[in-house]
Amino acid sequence: MTSTTPISLATLAGLLADATRARFCLALLDGRAWTAGELARHAGVAASTASEHLSHLVRGGLLAEERQGRHRYVRLAGPQVAQLIEDMTAHAERAGAAAGPPTLRAASAARAMAAARTCYDHLAGRLGVAITDALTTRGLLRQDAGFALSDDGLAWFAAELGAVLPASGGRRPLARPCLDWTERRHHLAGTAGAVLCATALERRWVSRIGSGRALRLTGTGRQALSALLGLRDPTGDLADGIAGELRASAAGG
Amino acid sequence: MTSTTPISLATLAGLLADATRARFCLALLDGRAWTAGELARHAGVAASTASEHLSHLVRGGLLAEERQGRHRYVRLAGPQVAQLIEDMTAHAERAGAAAGPPTLRAASAARAMAAARTCYDHLAGRLGVAITDALTTRGLLRQDAGFALSDDGLAWFAAELGAVLPASGGRRPLARPCLDWTERRHHLAGTAGAVLCATALERRWVSRIGSGRALRLTGTGRQALSALLGLRDPTGDLADGIAGELRASAAGG
DNA sequence: CGCACACTTCGGCGGGCGCCGAAACCTCCC
DNA sequence: GGGAGGTTTCGGCGCCCGCCGAAGTGTGCG
Structure with a gap:
């Protein structure tokens, strides 16, 4: 029968299962802090969309955020996440096979x-x-x-x-x-x-x-x-x- | 024949982002081969649902399968996957926070x-x-x-x-x-x-x-x-x- | 040869979620 | 104080995907 808590693994994976969130995390692999707007432009989505994704990732513990004035800086939460x-x-x-012609x-x-x-x-x-x-x-x-x-x-x-x-x-x-x-x-x-x-x-x-x-x-x-x-x-x-x-x-x- | 799936980070994460597939993988962490039916019963889903999930996981390279008669044995593809x-x-x-009372x-x-x-x-x-x-x-x-x-x-x-x-x-x-x-x-x-x-x-x-x-x-x-x-x-x-x-x-x- | 069993395929249904634009909020700067 | 720019909240839309049951395929057994 159903036992205890397999939910955690699926939840964590779900954070990375979206193409946009994955792009965010890959960009953040450079170890630096990006603003929400930079990431939005980088991934080609609206600022509102990016904002929601970032909140999601922060809540999930993958990202750490730091607000400075009107900017929201965000970075990977630590070496373990990286x-x-x-x-x-x-x-x-x-x-993976090679993608399209570069x-x-x-x-x-x-x-x-x-x-x-x-x-x-x-x-x-x-x-x-x-x-x-x-x-x-x-x-x-x-x-x-x-x-x-x-x-x-x-x-x-x-x-x-x-x-x-x-x-x-x-x-x-x-x-x-x-x-x-x-x-x-x-x-x-x-x-x-x-x-x-x-x-x-x-x-x-x-x-x-x-x-x-x-x-x-x-x-x-x-x-x-x-x-x-x-x-x-x-x-x-x-x-x-x-x-x-x-x-x-x-x-x- | 389509080549091995053009897997991206998001695709790989997506394989584990579903609660049922995650349960499958966690069960398979015991290192042994399970039949499709066993996994279906373990996760509490219909056999047809389990079948589709397994095909998904096999195509994604996470699971290896071995057919024996009318059974479909499946196990983790290797130590790296584990x-x-x-x-x-x-x-x-x-x-993760503590789940409900056990x-x-x-x-x-x-x-x-x-x-x-x-x-x-x-x-x-x-x-x-x-x-x-x-x-x-x-x-x-x-x-x-x-x-x-x-x-x-x-x-x-x-x-x-x-x-x-x-x-x-x-x-x-x-x-x-x-x-x-x-x-x-x-x-x-x-x-x-x-x-x-x-x-x-x-x-x-x-x-x-x-x-x-x-x-x-x-x-x-x-x-x-x-x-x-x-x-x-x-x-x-x-x-x-x-x-x-x-x-x-x-x-x- | 026929039944039982394990699995697969196929529609169809429903919920979840990623997307956007509009409007509001906040901060900085003039 | 007003305007500009970055970010957030809120509806609303559309699609993807996981779920099931029913029917189909293949295997093993009597």
């Missing part, structure tokens, strides 16, 4: 996103995966029996980034894998991933392209990654990008 | 589930968390800088369980944390968690209570856990259970 949306997106992408503009944006982007508060794309790989091959990150920083890794964060990472007693894990939906491989998330990303932005290793999630690796960044991790530019400069695309096109056709 | 549903459930439970029967079932149960293919409940804690305090599992088995842990699995765990090169991590929705703490999942659970069932350390996910710790199991991990019965025998409940009731009231 992780949930990332996980679901990765899962959805896995089974426009030139969209293709360009997609290329930039594939090279380097933020994933809520950590690094993703080829850059994020390459850094994760470099940490792993240098023995700073162990992926063979789970996913954790080694003692050397903790020391590396302290020495190179000046970040004393707390032993993960809190809710948030210090290091966790996040499935990259362009690379189909794991990159570093958790507190360590956030610290790394914050450092990279702070020291100008990367800079944001426009207002989106896409990142550009700077000259400073190339030098730093090379010095710290022996990493050659993984984002691919223009020539590499085009060549790689031609290769992929030839192989795929 | 993890997704676990994660969403944990997230939902966190913000019946005696439901309370009894809930108590058994809280003591020990399976979570798809690994151990959960007080038992699962206690084992995870024991592994951690003994240095077999490290949670301070991520979540991974130590070298000693790998050796322990080989020596005590006779399980040679593959270096997690494949898709599935060897060890990962799974948030326990009764204990609100992590227990061991991933390949290692699955091996441990399979061993426990095989060696009769635990046995299934009825046809659900709840488990009973056997005398053999008590001895084994004590010998292998220095663990005293964490499920609480009957006296402990009642005493604990009285304490909790007194403290909560």
Whole structure:
């Protein structure tokens, strides 16, 4: 017979089951706060519609809001929510076929996103995966029996980034894998991933392209990654990008 | 033939956004295959309704089906799907308020589930968390800088369980944390968690209570856990259970 | 061969929900 | 104080979707 409470799961899923609300959450994956109007325009719906959706999401605990004057700023409620949306997106992408033919503009944006982007508060794309790989091959990150920083890794964060990472007693894990939906491989998330990303932005290793999630690796960044991790530019400069695309096109056709 | 569904975040969420489909998935978290009729009766809907829901879930990639004669057996498509549903459930439970007052029967079932149960293919409940804690305090599992088995842990699995765990090169991590929705703490999942659970069932350390996910710790199991991990019965025998409940009731009231 | 059973397909019904525009509310700025 | 702009509330509309029962298909058993 019917037992207790299966309602919660359905309710939570229902919050993300609408295309407009899903677009909101995906946009908010950039980790920043958006106004209601920005999100409405982004999703192509009326302001009134957006307002109702946002109230819905806030009530459901997925979003946190902050009112400032006549603006309603809204952001993801926390890393757990970001992780949930990332996980679901990765899962959805896995089974999903390619959509329609992309426009030139969209293709360009997609290329930039594939090279380097933020994933809520950590690094993703080829850059994020390459850094994760470099940490792993240098023995700073162990992926063979789970996913954790080694003692050397903790020391590396302290020495190179000046970040004393707390032993993960809190809710948030210090290091966790996040499935990259362009690379189909794991990159570093958790507190360590956030610290790394914050450092990279702070020291100008990367800079944001426009207002989106896409990142550009700077000259400073190339030098730093090379010095710290022996990493050659993984984002691919223009020539590499085009060549790689031609290769992929030839192989795929 | 239409290619595999062009799944988006909203579409995936939509699959779980219905109360009946959510009930199906939660029931299937026991890791076994159910027939369409069983699920229909479990959720209290007509067979025709259940049939449509199942087709929906299969097309969406959440469920795998296996036809045998006039039966349609269905199970979760894999560990990734189980993890997704676990994660969403944990997230939902966190913000969820208490439901209505439970019946005696439901309370009894809930108590058994809280003591020990399976979570798809690994151990959960007080038992699962206690084992995870024991592994951690003994240095077999490290949670301070991520979540991974130590070298000693790998050796322990080989020596005590006779399980040679593959270096997690494949898709599935060897060890990962799974948030326990009764204990609100992590227990061991991933390949290692699955091996441990399979061993426990095989060696009769635990046995299934009825046809659900709840488990009973056997005398053999008590001895084994004590010998292998220095663990005293964490499920609480009957006296402990009642005493604990009285304490909790007194403290909560 | 025929009945029983498990499941599926098909209409049809009803409720829920996402959408909009209009109007109200609030804040900021001139 | 008035106007402009961002946000919210309120009806109202339309559609999607979950539900059922009845009829149809396929399997197993006597």
